[in-house]
Amino acid sequence: MTTVLTPASPLTAADRCDRCGAQAYLRVVLTSGGELLFCAHHGRKFEPELKKIAAEIQDETDRLNAPSTASDEEH
Numbered sequence: 801m802t803t804v805l806t807p808a809s810p811l812t813a814a815d816r817c818d819r820c821g822a823q824a825y826l827r828v829v830l831t832s833g834g835e836l837l838f839c840a841h842h843g844r845k846f847e848p849e850l851k852k853i854a855a856e857i858q859d860e861t862d863r864l865n866a867p868s869t870a871s872d873e874e875h
């Protein structure tokens with residue numbers, strides 16, 4: 801697997817799940833060069849398929865458990 805040169809910028813509240821529009825906690829960089837965003841729910845749901853097509857998966861779902869998170873947005 802090759803290293804992607806895109807710097808890993810943290811996901812923000814403005815990043816939204818491509819499937820449901822909830823706040824995104826996973827960024828999936830595709831081997832084709834595209835990029836997908838998923839909430840924790842859909843990230844887990846599609847994880848097996850994503851691993852087949854992803855060059856890199858940036859997983860920030862652990863931030864969901866961080867007590868410092870001001871808004872616990874669910875869907």
Ligand SMILES: [Zn+2]
Binds near residue numbers: 817819838842
């Ligand atoms: Zn979602």
